Amino acid sequence: MGRVFIFLSVFLLGTYSLEANCITKVGALSDAKIAESRTIAIIGAAGSLKGTVARLIKEKITVIPFSVGEALRLEVNRGSEAGLKAKPFMETHRNSPNEVVAEVVQSFLKSVPNDVALLLDGAPRNQSQLNQLRADLAKINRKIDIVFELGIDLETSKDRINGRLLCPKCQTTFHTRYFVPKVLDTCDHCESKLTKRSDDSVEGAEKRWKVYQDETIPALDQLRTEGIVYSLDGNQPARVLVSRILDILQLKR
Numbered sequence: 001m002g003r004v005f006i007f008l009s010v011f012l013l014g015t016y017s018l019e020a021n022c023i024t025k026v027g028a029l030s031d032a033k034i035a036e037s038r039t040i041a042i043i044g045a046a047g048s049l050k051g052t053v054a055r056l057i058k059e060k061i062t063v064i065p066f067s068v069g070e071a072l073r074l075e076v077n078r079g080s081e082a083g084l085k086a087k088p089f090m091e092t093h094r095n096s097p098n099e100v101v102a103e104v105v106q107s108f109l110k111s112v113p114n115d116v117a118l119l120l121d122g123a124p125r126n127q128s129q130l131n132q133l134r135a136d137l138a139k140i141n142r143k144i145d146i147v148f149e150l151g152i153d154l155e156t157s158k159d160r161i162n163g164r165l166l167c168p169k170c171q172t173t174f175h176t177r178y179f180v181p182k183v184l185d186t187c188d189h190c191e192s193k194l195t196k197r198s199d200d201s202v203e204g205a206e207k208r209w210k211v212y213q214d215e216t217i218p219a220l221d222q223l224r225t226e227g228i229v230y231s232l233d234g235n236q237p238a239r240v241l242v243s244r245i246l247d248i249l250q251l252k253r
């Protein structure tokens with residue numbers, strides 16, 4: 001039975017890889033690894049729909065999502081010590097200092113029940129954050145089990161970021177063309193007035209693209225060598241990405 005399952009899984013994964021070239025399986029991912037997917041990370045450049053994908057996945061499976069960017073923005077809005085440290089970096093399209101990121105991640109991990117899957121959106125963003133995250137997860141008997149890389153091109157990044165609108169209250173992201181709110185400039189969920197993030201501009205997108213290539217890709221490459229990274233074509237709509245991610249996760253359950 002086990003053998004049949006493994007064969008079927010490998011066969012189906014093979015099909016995904018061939019189908020429309022949407023998923024490229026990088027490295028070998030064993031059945032056991034996916035079955036234990038308690039800690040899932042979604043990594044992609046700005047505008048790769050990480051947040052939207054994480055939110056849609058949460059609607060489908062039991063998982064606790066955590067967005068580092070969102071957590072940092074909340075700290076900035078609160079004017080906390082961590083927020084004050086992160087603010088100048090966020091305003092100039094740079095990654096926030098690793099120790100500030102570690103602080104918000106550690107404070108989140110403290111609140112996490114042991115038996116629920118975690119969905120980390122936008123972490124780690126560089127090699128040092130990867131090392132720190134591993135150490136913090138190890139303290140609560142977790143590890144990064146599977147990573148979904150949402151690969152996009154620069155044009156998609158600029159296009160998606162430039163039209164993005166954010167609800168300052170519930171942090172839902174909308175878009176002037178792709179994810180239009182029902183009422184103009186108003187959040188569908190909490191009716192707050194939507195705003196534009198200060199770094200959501202074409203210039204901001206270009207700067208963040210460079211930081212992603214220089215800092216995040218090397219961390220991703222290291223994860224790739226461990227065979228836990230699935231690369232998806234992030235230029236596709238969010239619902240397509242979500243369905244593929246769920247297929248991969250559920251295949252091994």
Ligand SMILES: [Zn+2]
Pocket residue numbers: 167168169170171172187188189190191192
């Ligand atoms: Zn809202």
